[in-house]
Amino acid sequence: MRGARRVVVVLILGLAGGVFLFFRLFFSPATGDSRSSADPRLSYAGPHQNVRPDVAYVGDEACSVCHAKETATFREHPMGRSLFPLASVTERPPIDVAHHNPFTALGESHRIEQADGRTWHHQFQKSADDRTIYDVATEVKYAIGSGTHAQSYLWEQDGYVQQSPITWYAERRIWDASPGWLEVGGGRPAEGRCLFCHANRVEPMPGYANRFVAPVFRGSTIGCERCHGPGAKHVAVRMGDEAAGGDEEFTIVNPGKLPWRLRDAVCHQCHLEAETRIVKRGRELFDYRPGLPLEAFWTLVVQTDNDDIRRILSHPEQLERSRCFRASTDANKLGCISCHDPHVKPDANQRVAHFRQACLNCHVDHGCSLPAAERRRQNVEDSCFECHMPKRQTSDVPHVAGTDHRIPRRADQTITLPQTPPPALPDVIPVRLFHRQPGETLTAEERRDLGVALAELLTMNKVPTTLAGKTLELIDEALQTVPDDAAAWDAKASALQQLNRTDEALAAYREALRLEPNRESSVVGAGLLTLRAGRRDDALQFWKRALELNPWRPLHHGSLAILYAGRQQWRQAQEASEAWVRLEPANTEARRVLTLCWLRLGERPSATKEFAVMEALKPANLTSLQAWWNAETQGPAPGYRLPERPK
Secondary structure (H helix, E strand, C coil), X not given: CHHHHHHHHHHHHHHHHHHHHHHHHHCCCCCCCCCCCCCHHHHCCCCCCCCCCCCCCCCHHHHHCCCHHHHHHHHHCHHHHXXXXXXXXXXXXXXXXXXXXXXXXXXXXXXXXXXXXXXEEEEEEECCCCCEEEEEEEEECEEECCCCCEEEEEEEECCEEEECCEEEECCCCEEEECCCCCCCCCCEECCXXXXXXXXXXCCECCCCCCEECCCCCCCCCCCHHHHHCCCHHHHHHHCCCCCCCCCHHHHCCCHHHCCHHHHHHHHHHHHCCCCEEEECCCCCCCCCCCCCCHHHCEEEEEECCCCCCCCHHHHHHHHHHCHHHHHCCHHHCCCHHHHCCCCCCCCCCCHHHHHHHHHHHHHCCCCCCCCHHHHHHHCCCCCCHHHHCXXXXXXXXXXXXXXXXXXXXXXXXXXXXXXXXXXXXXXXXCEEECCCCXXXXXXXXXXXXXXXXXXXXXXXXXXXXXXXXXXXXXHHHHHHHCCCCHHHHHHHHHHHHHCCXXXXXXXXXXXXXXXXXXXXXXXXXXXHHHHHCCCHHHHHHHHHHHHHHCCCCHHHHHHHHHHHHHCCCHHHHHHHHHHHHHHCCCCHHHXXXXXXXXXXXXXXXXXXXXXXXXXXXXXXXXXXXXXXXXXXXXXXXXXXXXXXXXX
C-alpha cells in the first residue's frame, strides 16, 4: 500500500497550498450577510430622484433617443467597448506568426484560430519530433477590454464564465499570456468583481465563484447608466409619462455637477482597483448608484504609502499624491473628468491639444517655467504630458505602458506626501481604507471590512503573516455584534489557518456553510482542512459538494481523484483524474494519478499509453517519474510493496 499512499500524500501536499491560494486570489464573495445598516439608496435625502432601488434601468437605446451624439461617440470610447460578443465584430487582431501566434508561455503552447466568425483558443504541446501530444480547443465568445492597451477573452458554459489564458496586447501588437496568470488549467474564473468593471450588468448566483444568472450579460459593454444612474424616471418624465416630482434636472445624475468626492466616486467604482475591494455587508454587487458615496457600497483597501508608480490600476491613488490635486480647492478639485472626457476620446491628432488645454484650465497664469522655444525643441507639439506625465512600463499588466498620474514637475521627481499622524490601528498594517486617511477612527463596520480584507490579503501574501492575530481580533469583534455574517466566518477561518489553528478554522468554515450552504470558498477551505487533518471521509463529502458547485475547476476533480485513490476506489479515481486531465492537460501529476488508476484496474495498455504522454511532456521530475513507473511495473523495489488491486 505504501506506493499508492506515497503518491496520494505528495499530491495532497502539492494541491493543498495551491487550491486555497487560488480561491483567495480569484474568488471572494460578491455579497455579504443579509443583515446590515439601512440601505443608503433608501435613506438618501438629496435631490436626485433615481438613486432608489425601485428606479429601473432602461439601456443605452433609450438614452440615444435624445442623446444620439453622446451615445454614438461613447460607443467609440474605450469605456464604451469594455465587453462585447466576438460575433458582433468584423475587425479582429491579426493572428499570423508575425504577431506571436502561436506562442509559448505558462509551460505550454497557445494558438488562436478563427473561422466563420468564430474564435478558438488552443492549448497544446508537441513532442521533440513535432507530434502533437495534446491539443485542447476552447471557443471564446466575448472580448473584454477595448483593445486600446490590451484585450482578453471569455468563454461561458451553463452560466460559468472563465477567462482564457490568451490576451492581445495592442501596443506591442502581439499575443501573449493574460496578465497575472497562474499555472492553472480550465481557464481563470471571471468572478463578479472582475465583470463589474467590464460588463454592463451581471447577477452572480449567491455563493458561486463565477456562475451567473442567465442571461449572463444584461447588455454587454459599460453603458450610460453606469455613470448617470438608472434612467427610467428620467425617460418617463421627458416622454411626458410621469411628473418630475421635483426639479426635472435631478431625475438623472450629471456627475460633473456633483461635489468632487461624489463625482470622483463615479470613476473610482471601476478605475480604482485597490489591493482588494469588498462589497459591504448587506449590499449587492450592482447596488451602487451615482450620486451616493461609493464607500457606502464598497470598501476599497489600498496601500498606506503606494510607491509603485508603474501600476496602471492605481491612477486615482497616484493622482491624489500629485501637487495639482492637493493644491486644488474643494470648489475646483482636480479629478478624472478635469482632463478626461468620458463621452469622447480625442483622436490621435487632437490628443496633445486636448490635454494641453486641460492643463491650461488651471495653469494659464502660472504655466511652464521653460521658454516655449525650449519646450518645442523637446516636443514639437509642446505637449505638457510628455514631460509631466511620462509613460512607464506597467508592473501589473505586461506589454503595456501607463502614464504617471502623480504629475511630477520632472520625470525623475520623488513625490513626498505631507506628514500624517499615526493610524488609529497599529502602524504595522500597511493598508488603509481609501476613503479614510491614516489616523482617522474607523467605525465598527469599517473595522469588520478591514478584517475581512486583511484575511484575503494574508493568503495573497500582500501583508505580513504577523497580522493574522490582528485580523482575527477585528473579525471576532464584528462577529460579537453580528454573529450570522457568513463572509466574516469565512475570513475568520482563513485567519485561523494562518495561525495553524486547524480545528477552529474548520469550525468557522462549517458555521459559514450553515449560514450559506452554497459558499464555494468555504466548501473548498473545509475540504482542504479535513484533507490535511486526515479526515478523509469528511474531505470526500466536501470535495463532492465543491464539484457540484463548480464542475469546471480542475482542482475539484484533482482532489476527488486523490481521495478516491487513497481509498482504493480506482474506478471513481480514474473518472475523476480523466476529468482533471481534460481540464489541465499539462499537469503530469494528474496524469500520474490516472496512470496509477489504469494499473490498479488491470488496464496495462491504457497505463502505458498515459505514461508515454508523461514522458513526451518532459517534466522537470521525469527521472523520478520513470523510477516510479519502473517500481510499479517491474516488481517490488526494496522496501516497496505494491498495493492490492481492488476486488
